[in-house]
Structures are given as structure tokens and as C-alpha cells.
Amino acid sequence: MAIAEGREMGTSAQPPLLEAVGISKSFGPVEVLGDINLALVPGEVHAIIGENGAGKSTLMKILAGHLMPTKGELRIDGQPVVMTGPVDAEHRGIVLVHQEILLAPDLTVAQNIYLGREVRKGLTLDDKAMNKGAAEAVRALGIDIDPTTTVGRLSIAQRQLVQIARALLVPHRIVIFDEPTASLTLTETDALLRVILDIRKKGAAVLYISHRLPEVKEIADRVTVLRDGKLITTRSAEGLEAVDMARLMVGRDVAKLYPDRVATQAVDYALEVDDMTVPGYAQDASFKLRKGEILGFAGLVGAGRTELLEGAVGLRPSHGKVKLNGRPVNFVTVRDSMRAGIVYLSEDRKGKGLLLAQNLGINLTLAALGQFVRGLLIDRGREAKALDSSISEFDIRTRNKDLLAGQLSGGNQQKLLLAKMMLLNPQIVIIDEPTRGIDIGTKEQIYKFIAELAESGKSVIVISSEMQEVIGICDRILVMRNGRIVGEVSGNRMTEDEIVVLATGVTSREAASMAEQA
Amino acid sequence: MRKFLLGSVAAGLMLVAGVAQAQETKTIAVSIPAADHGWTGGVVYHAQEQAKRLEARYPGLKVIVKTSPDGASQANALEDLTTQGIDALVTLPHNSDELTDPIRQVKEKGVFITVVDRALTDNAVADLYVAGNNPALGRVAGEYIKEKLNGKGNVVVIRGLPIVIDEERNKGFDEGIAGSDIKVLDRQFGNWSRDDAFKVMQDYLSKYPQIDAVWTQDDDMAVGVLEAIKQANREDIQFVVAGAGMKDMIKKVMDGDKMIPVDILYPPAMVAVAMDLTAAGLYDHLPVRGSYILDATLVTKDNAKDFYYPDSPF
């Protein structure tokens, strides 16, 4: 890939653009950040890595003016400043690209990009200028989206890119990216990384948060590691390998991310899907899932993987034949498939998986509430017990059991969602993007858990856009393109190249050169 | 404008009794408020009954009765009625300010205008005005209370809604009790609703330890007032004076109920009088222009049977 250009820095002599001196932050009695010192110099890409809950997001929010530090001060160009809010920060040239998508779904791409800073012609809006500006801003990110499309029609990855385009429209000296690639595919990630290098070239500083360590290795000049609210180290990225970073983050050796596993030899099928069509998303898809197997679904974002499986379990209107343990079944609603022992964990954890405004207990027992009802009453004692045992079994890290689900970090939310669905004691588990936006320590735990599920004879389907992941944990991988299953790889044919060829219809070399031209 | 006062409803009806001829096709539109409390309910009932009677009496006459829930929709209704082509309009306007202009526009089309109950802000618009005597309704009540309490005592007042009629009645009441030692402890709005009058009366009873009489100016509200007094078991209140002529209240007067010794007429049937006079003007060419003000008759035990209509809904 062509990203390694311009690695020479030579910036350390310059005064820092933004400096954090002895920053601490407490919420009530809980200190989430302690005595952080950080200096950002012009023209550097500075990565911040750490496990979930290490304090990265809090630090970002302080630097971008969303939160006030409890102790310590911020300096811009050597001058102490107190930022009153994100707008103030933007005026000072600091922009934050949020991990969550904060766009109005009913407005168009251009309207979103210019929201709050509309271009006017006299009294009226200058839509022409805004559409043109938006088209350029989006194209600069290497994608092609019509600026007049409403955002609600875009995929999550496309929305993420629109959000980045929106942030970069502000005159900026410091750009903070909070896990920007979590929902992007490889090509999109590459395009974004090039944009970041472009920003750096213009003399701005980039603060980059990501769980994808290879990416960090590829792009960062310096790396700061946070653990449990403390700064562990800041060092040059040169010579720092992904595995070193992981060790620094976790505080111990992460020898192996993916568990050892022998593909199942079972011949019985747990699930057989025949000629499944989900109108508008998937056509005539057929596949079989063995007992105790981990089956991967790979493909580009928008290939129809999520929709196909949602259709199969009764979450979307669909037609086709489904057999469970050899017997034909008909799932009209998702309740039918749940009762039959199939659970589906949505990729949209926050929108479809958990009630963010409710506490952990309510979320945990929501799908399996019937088990907790005695007579008419919900047995709150049993609920509390279930929460305790799920917290320990799934290692859900929470400072307080009364917390709301929305207050947990992404990784802990995913564990809570897993725990919630496992209460149904399913035979087949479908997990959509199991580790999106999740730190490496949690990833390892989730992979291990998935492998254990399969060991215990349950069947698992993993949908993922992270190719390393499907290759690492699956026995067999199906690849989808444009709503169809276009191929299957297994054994030693499970390589990124094979998958990319199937997913895009072109070889990886062709793909790279196409991206180059774009 | 000539003005003649008529003694009673009966006299108004006499004027046109027994007339039946003419095959001319004429249309009378009747625009009134929808039934939002008992009295307006009575207006709707009498308008519909009278429409049937008039159509029977004058072959060729068409009477359209249209009810509207508020002033704005009444203005719309007036436009719709006019486009159908009408010769006369009998209307009880929701309120004077809002509807004077819409009615003036109807008049400009050459339509004969009869206004009932609520006078318009411009007196020249109405060809014929038929109404109860609002100031007199208040004055008769005030005078009765003054006499019955021997010129001394505590009275609470429950008003209707803040519109002209209510103001006129209140002024009349003050005139009625003028020169006495009658003290008005409080005046609050009961919105011509039984439920609201019940609440207001409950609160009066909590607030004032000694109340001699209640004036509610409306029989519907009196129902709520009586329940509140009954619940509180208070002996100090001697009687309640209401008004309109609702059949239940007239019945109480007839039966000699101590709490309701009298009622003061403000009959919803006045709309029927207005329709009758209007038709008489159209067909019989009688000189009906002017103002017809119905007396605020004091209904007592002696004359109550003359005003008791058990079949009316009000």
C-alpha cells in the first residue's frame, strides 16, 4: 500500500500545538483520568491506544472541549486556555470526529455537512454551492456519494465518512479521530488513512484513536498508551510492533488473539437455508451450517450479509426454505426463531441491541424475561443473581451495577449483549460484527467465547468486515457480493486475497491500483 | 330603529299564528353554536323542532339548521350557507367581535338578518334582534336576593365565561343589590359547566364559613352547586338563584324545593321565536324589523307550571 510515504518527521523541535499538563478527571468519587501529560506537535499523527475504559474517550472529550478537566490545564501554542465547549474548541481549530454517528437521517448529505454553517445567498440557502462543496468534501475522502442523497439511505460506513467530511470542513489545526475506521471496509479505511496523511502534510496535528493496531502501526508517528486512566508511555511508533502495543495496553502478554481450533468434523446440519430472498437485499442465497461449526460471512459493507440473516430469522420480510435440524420451519417473526433456539446479535448494538437508557439488569433479562417470571411477578432476586453471574461469567467491567447500558464502554456493551442472548440458551448463535469498536483485550475474550460455544456443540455464524477476524476464528467462510453468495473458502484457502477477490470480483492488485487512481 | 318590547314568548308566537299561504320558495338558514352545554343544547333542539314546524306551515320554505363548535367555524359555515343562496339568516353568534363582519358580508348579499341572544358590535347589521334581557336577568336575581335576605347577607357568585352576556348579567346583578348590605364575597368563572361549578362551589365552601345565598346565573351550573352544598352538609346557605328555565329546575320550583325557590327565564326557545318572526316577515310581509327583548320573568312556585316543558331536552 502506498501509505508509508512521508514518514520522515523532524517535528520534535517545534513548540507543541496543543498541550495537556497534569490533566485529571473525576466523575463523583471515581477518577477516570489521572495526571495526563501530552503534547501534540504540528505535522504529526499521534495515536492513543488503550483498552476500553482506559480513559481514551474522556481524554478526547477534554481535548475537544466537551468536558472540563477536574485538575490540570490545557495550553494552545504555549498559552493556557479554558475551553467553554466544543464550539469554542472549533473556533480554536480543534475538531473531533465522533465515533457515534451524529447526523440527521432525514437531511441530505450536503445539508448535514453544512448543518449549522449553511451557505447563504442573500436570505435564502445556496443549495448549489453547498451541494458542490459537499461533493468535493466527500470525494476528497475517496468515495462517491451524491450530495443530495438523504443520509438515512446510506450505509453506516458511508455515514461515517460523511461525518468525517463534515468535521474537516472547519478550518482545523488539530483533528481528533475517535475510532474512525470501526465500521469501514478495507478500501474505505485506506482512503481515510490517505486523508489523514494529507492533513498531516498541511501541518496540522492528528490525534488518532483506534483498536486496529496494524492501522496504528501504519500511520502513527508517535503512540501514547493509556491503561486504567493512567498514561503508561508515549513513544515513537518506529520499531513498535502491533504485538508490543497490545502488550502495553493490556499490561501482560497477548500471545495469541485467536484461539486454537480444529474445524468441526460433524456431518449433521443444524441449519439449512435454501433459496432465501430478502427483497432488495439478497437473492436466492443457500447455505448450510453444521453442528458445532463456526461459519463466517464475509463481504463488503452493503453486500447483503446482515439482511440475509435477518431475513432468515424472521426480522425482515423474506421468502425461502429454512430447515432446523433437518426439519422445515417457518419463522414469521423473530420470536419464532428465538423459541426454536436461534439468536441474532445485531451489528447495531446501540440502536437494536441494548436499551441504552435502561440499567444493566433490565437489558440482561429483556429477551429471556419469561424465565424470571413467577406467577405474574418478575422475580427481582433472580434477576439480580443473573446479573451478578453474567457480570462475572462475561467479565463485564462496570464500576456500579446501577449503571445504564449506555454508560458502558463498547466492549462491555457487547459482552452484555452476548450475556443477554445467551440467557435464551440458544443452539445457534448469529453474531453480526462481534468486535466492532472493541479493544484488543475484549476481542480476545469474545473470540475465546465464540470458540467455546462451538466446542460445546452449538453452531455459530459470524458476520464480519474484518477479514483477519473471520479468517482467525471461522471454520469456513462464505463470501457475499451484491446480495448473492458468490463463494466459499475453507482450510488453507482462507486468505485475505481469496476473500477480496470473491468480495469485489477483482484481484487485490487490481483493487489497489483502482483505489490509487480514485 | 324602532323598538318594541314584548311581554312574553307567548305573545311573540301569537303574532304569526294561523298564517298559512304562499307557495313562494324561500330559504332560511339558521346558524347556531353546537351544543356545548345544556342551554345551547336547548337552542339546537328548539331550532330543529321549529324548522320542522315552519316547513309544514309554509309550503316551499326550506330551513337549514347548521351548528358550529366555535367562532371561526361558524364564520366558515356562514360563507357556505350564503353560497347555497338564502333569503334570510337567523344566527346566534358565538361571540360578537369575531362574527360581526362575516354576518355583515351575508347582509350585503341582500339577505334578511336576524340575530339572536348575542348582539353584534354594529347594531345596523341586524334587521331583527331577538334576545333575552341579560341585564334584567342579573337585576331580577339581585333584587330577589336583596328582598329575600332582607337587604343583608353574604353572597357568592359563579360566573359563566368571560363574554359580553356574562358582563351584562353581572352588572345587572350589582344594580339589583345596590343600596343594600348584601356583600358579594367572591366571583369566579364556572364556564357554564356542571363539573367546574361543582369545584368552584366546593372551594367557596372551604373558603367562607358563612354564605347566605348563591347566584349562578345558569341552571346547568346550579346542578353542580347543589351537589357541592349537599356534600358539605352546610346549613348556612339558604337558597341558590340560577337562571335559564331548565326543566329540572322549573320542576324543583314547582315542587317547592327550599334551595331553589325561584328561577329566572332565559329560554333557549328564543331561537324559535326569532325563526318564527323571520318567516312571518318573509311570507306575510309583517313589519318585523326591530328588537324583541324577552322579559327575564321570575318563575315562582305559583307560575312555574306555565314554564314546565317535560319533553324538552333542556
Add this chain to the structure above:
Amino acid sequence: MTDTTANKNPARRSLGDIDLRAVAPFVALAVLLVLGALVNPNFLGVDNLLNVLTRSAFIAIIAVGATFVISAGGLDLSVGAMSAFVAGVMILFLNTGVVSGEIPMLAVAMLLAIGVGALCGLANGVITTQGRIEPFIVTLGTMGIFRALTIYLAEGGSIAMKAPDLRAAYRPVYFGNVFGVPIPVLVILAVALVGAFLLYRTAFGRHVIAVGSNEDVARYSGIPVNRVRTLTYVIQGVCVAIAVLVYVPRLGAATPTTGLLWELQAITAVVIGGTALKGGVGRIWGTICGALILEVVGNIMVLSNFVSEYLIGAVQGAIIIIAMLVQRSLVRRR
């Protein structure tokens, strides 16, 4: 709960951990009570307080139903008109005298009223969920339908109970008391207890909160979203009917002003009580408190001497807004 490990948390809860949003309406009510006592010493009289408590029954009972509908992310504007309709049907039935004996007659009429209320609610629910129409529009439509049907049944006037014996037998349901507690107050308590039980302790209640919190999450968790939504409207209808059972004996009639603007009062009570209009939070006791606040404000207005009768509406509106502001600021300070 017998499990001690699960109980550790509540035990070491400090004052600062109490959910202020839940407490705020009660604080507002307490402030109003103090204000009332200052305005007029008669305010704190037992009779006056019992009057106010009893009067609040209609709105309080209806608002318990509204708490379910609103917690599930819905809205019901038809409750006022529905009250008038149910009351009208009930009185017309009582006037037919088809059942002999006063108590059996009243019992049958009550069951009929509850049945009619439930059906009205079912209609709202089914049209909203199956027709996929905004509840605002559906219930605005049914509001007009129920109101017009009532006026039609009343032939423009009011519908009054004809039999004086029946009226006398029924009257204590509003005016009677048990050990000094007015029966309507007992009805409020009973409805609130059942409501709180349903909302907080049963799977159905949990589903209501989940649907109101995030419909997608509820669906992906296998909750029958439409059925839950529809049931909240049925509960609302039953609550309206129960309110009518207490309303009819008071004045013995359904008039065109029966239930006028009750829908707005019920919604206001729910919101003052701390239930979010966007759904996902339901507070039954807060709602009861909200209904009391509304009634107390009106009572204080009449008892006080310094507000012109023309300005009462403005002062009431201002007090409600201030009560909400106090609540919000308490919550924000957390």
C-alpha cells in the same frame, strides 16, 4: 429478595444517589401545600384537602392509563371524549332499567362501562399499530368520533340518570367514605397500586418500558411490539371507564362539557410526574402526584384573593411551568 450479595448496593446508597427525578414532583407538591397554607388557612382543613383529593380522582385514574400509553411511546388524545361517551352509554343503560334491583343493575352497568372503555381503547390501539398511523392523528380522530357520538346519544342536551332511587344508591360511590377516606380516593389508590404492580413488577410492564425506550431493540429481543402497544391503549380505556364509574354518581349526568380537555390535563399530570413524553420511563406515583398538583393549583387559585378571576388561567400555567423548571434543575444538578 433474600440474596445478600445483590442487596449490597441499596444499603450503602447515600442521599445523593436518590433519583431526584422521581422525588421532584413530590417536592413540588409539598411546596404548593405550603403556599396554599400561606394563602388561606382553610386550605389545610381536612374537608378542603379531602375535596381536592377526591376531585383529582378522574384525572388521576385516567393519567395512570396515560402513563402506560406514554411510557410505551404512544399518546392518547381521545380520553376526554371517551369519558363522555362511556358515561353517556352507561347512563342510557341505567335508564333502560332492564335489570331489576338497584345493586345488580349498577353492577351490570359498571361492567358494561368497563367493556365499552376497553373496546374504545382497543380501537385506538389496533388502528395505531395495524394502520401504522401516528397515535396523535388516530386519537385526534377518535376524539372527534367519541365526542360526536355522545352528543348524538344526548340529542344535543345532556344525558341524566332518571331513576332517583338508582341515583341515591349510586351516589355514595363519589360522596361516601370508608373510615373517613372518600371512596374515590380509595379507587385512586387501588388503580395506582394495580398500575404500579403491572408496570414495575410484571413482564408486560417491562415490555412497555422496552418498547417505549427503543422499539427496534424490543423487536430484536423478541417482544411482540404491536401487542404491547395495543394493550397499553386497552389499559387506558379501562382506566377511563373506571374514572367514569366515579364520575357518574357525582352529578348523575353526562353533558357536552363532560371530559372537556381532560386529555390535556392527564398528559400534563403524567409529564409533571416525571414520565418522559418520548417514552421509556414510567412513573405511576409521580403521575398521581402530578394530578394532585393540577387540582391543588386550581384550588389555591379560588381560595386566594389576590388573583383576578380573569388571570387564573395564566397563573395556573405559570405554576405548572415553574414546577417543571424546578424538577429539571434538580435533575440537572446531579
